Amino acid sequence: MSGYRRFFIxxxxxxxxxxxxxxxxxxxxxxxxxxxxFGRSAELGTLWCLIALxxxxxxxxxxxxxxxxxxxxxxxxxxxxxxxxALCSTLGALVPAKTWLCIAGLVRYFALGLYASSVLRxxxxxxxxYDGVALIVVVWVVVAWLQMLTGWxxxxxxxxxxxxxxxxxxxxxxxxxxxLSAFVLWVARERWGMRAAWLAFTLLLGPILLAGSRSAxxxxxxxxxxxAGDSTVSxxxxxxxxxxxxxxxxxxxxxxxxxxxxxxxxxxxxxxxxRGDAQxxxxxxxxxxxxxxxxxxxxxxxxxxxxxxxxFRYGYPHYAPTNDHFVVIEPCxxxxxxxxxxxxxxxxxxxxxxVGLMCWLLAIVWACRRWYYAASMTRWFASPPALALVAxxxxxxxxxxxxxxxxxxxxAWLVSCxxxxxxxxxxx
Numbered sequence: 001m002s003g004y005r006r007f008f009i010x011x012x013x014x015x016x017x018x019x020x021x022x023x024x025x026x027x028x029x030x031x032x033x034x035x036x037x038f039g040r041s042a043e044l045g046t047l048w049c050l051i052a053l054x055x056x057x058x059x060x061x062x063x064x065x066x067x068x069x070x071x072x073x074x075x076x077x078x079x080x081x082x083x084x085x086a087l088c089s090t091l092g093a094l095v096p097a098k099t100w101l102c103i104a105g106l107v108r109y110f111a112l113g114l115y116a117s118s119v120l121r122x123x124x125x126x127x128x129x130y131d132g133v134a135l136i137v138v139v140w141v142v143v144a145w146l147q148m149l150t151g152w153x154x155x156x157x158x159x160x161x162x163x164x165x166x167x168x169x170x171x172x173x174x175x176x177x178x179x180l181s182a183f184v185l186w187v188a189r190e191r192w193g194m195r196a197a198w199l200a201f202t203l204l205l206g207p208i209l210l211a212g213s214r215s216a217x218x219x220x221x222x223x224x225x226x227x228a229g230d231s232t233v234s235x236x237x238x239x240x241x242x243x244x245x246x247x248x249x250x251x252x253x254x255x256x257x258x259x260x261x262x263x264x265x266x267x268x269x270x271x272x273x274x275r276g277d278a279q280x281x282x283x284x285x286x287x288x289x290x291x292x293x294x295x296x297x298x299x300x301x302x303x304x305x306x307x308x309x310x311x312f313r314y315g316y317p318h319y320a321p322t323n324d325h326f327v328v329i330e331p332c333x334x335x336x337x338x339x340x341x342x343x344x345x346x347x348x349x350x351x352x353x354x355v356g357l358m359c360w361l362l363a364i365v366w367a368c369r370r371w372y373y374a375a376s377m378t379r380w381f382a383s384p385p386a387l388a389l390v391a392x393x394x395x396x397x398x399x400x401x402x403x404x405x406x407x408x409x410x411x412a413w414l415v416s417c418x419x420x421x422x423x424x425x426x427x428x
Contacts, residue, residue: 023128025119028052030132032112032413036176037140037167042409043108050111056118071117071423074370075416079109081363082412085348085356086309086403092353093308094315102310102403109409113416120420123381127190129417130384134187137180140166144173144207163210174211175400176410177204178219182387185227197227201245205252215398219391221249226387288398291338294320295346299353306353309403313339315350340401344393347402364393374422382421385414 032045057065066072086103093099120126143154144165155168167173181204188196201224208220228241297319298307307315316337320326326338341347348357371379371386379386392399392411400407 025052026125026129026132029116029129029413030136032409033133033180034136036410037170039170040405042406046108046112046409049115050108053111053115053118056115065118068121069114069117070425071120071420072114074422075113075117075419076110078363078367078415078419079113079412081359082106085352085359088355088359089306089309089352092302092305094311095308098310098314099308105405109412112412113419116416117420117423120417121423121425123424126381126421126424130183130187133180133183137177137184140177141203141207145203148206148210162212163207165207171213172400172406174208174213174216175219177211178208178216178223179388179392179410181208181220182223182227182391183384185223186384202248205248209252218397219394222394223387223391226390230383288342290325291341292343292346294324294338295341295350299349302353304353304355306349306351306356309351312341312347312350313337340404342398344399344402345395347399351403370422378422378424381424382418385418385421388414389418
């Protein structure tokens, strides 16, 4: 049977399955991802999860509901570290009202994680869930390719030379697509084999390169390398697949260099990393070295509890030089400077200090131990969100703000999926 025929059979079976009771509980989790291109509209998925969670508790009863919450317990532990760091930051918050408002918003993630752990308990449901997530991401990719080939913006919004596709004026398209690419690669391999995974890798490569986010480039490279390692048992085969991937990457980069002046500028600027001087480094990182210097001053002044979660922008002008680039251009408001540190370790240290960073590191150590001692079948179930989380948290990269409403929501969604997949009780 040809690959096209198998794909159309899969699409028909998936669309028919949407009407089955098996898929109804997955709709809130799918909706959250589907609405990510539309900004805060994704919170409708969170609200639906809360309503569905309350209905499930009423139907099953609190005791029976909690008995099926093995994954929920793990999620509460990890989210407790995330929220605990924010709570600690209130002790030194520069703007306590802003920090407490952020903490109040984090409460909604508890419902998201408990609901995901409750409905993603069977292997068949989990596979259907991954199929749906991959299909949503594929729609983003198709729209992005349409923009690349025709120049037509489906939402009628242009953001300079950036490729954003369905995301419109939201420049988070590149990092989001790179992180969620793990679901597309995994589904392609499990449904149709490695040839389909190679095709998916190539189709994802174009939009990620032309989205113009260098953090997305690195994240996607990391996802691809980890996926290749997870897909092979032979070291020689792994090296061969990496070599083939490198060839495809070089061809894509060469093509993008020719057809996109914006990619040309971004690539030339990135090569400044290899000049070996501070000016080249700062240019390659788009001035983020200045932000990191200011961050270090803020950390030195507030080492234990930080300046409060989401308080970075309010403290920035007090620790930055008077002629600081980000204070002058005012990207976050009048005289406020940079919005966040653009690096998650610095974000946690600045916002919640050493105490908050310890909360994060303890949670990461626990998660790594849980993964290390998990059975191979369990790792297989949980590998898509695991790959996405590794790419999201890779420390040697720049990052979006983890305590922001948008990126934090995606982070909590991925953690909830990972915890649920680790505790699948029925592999059928």
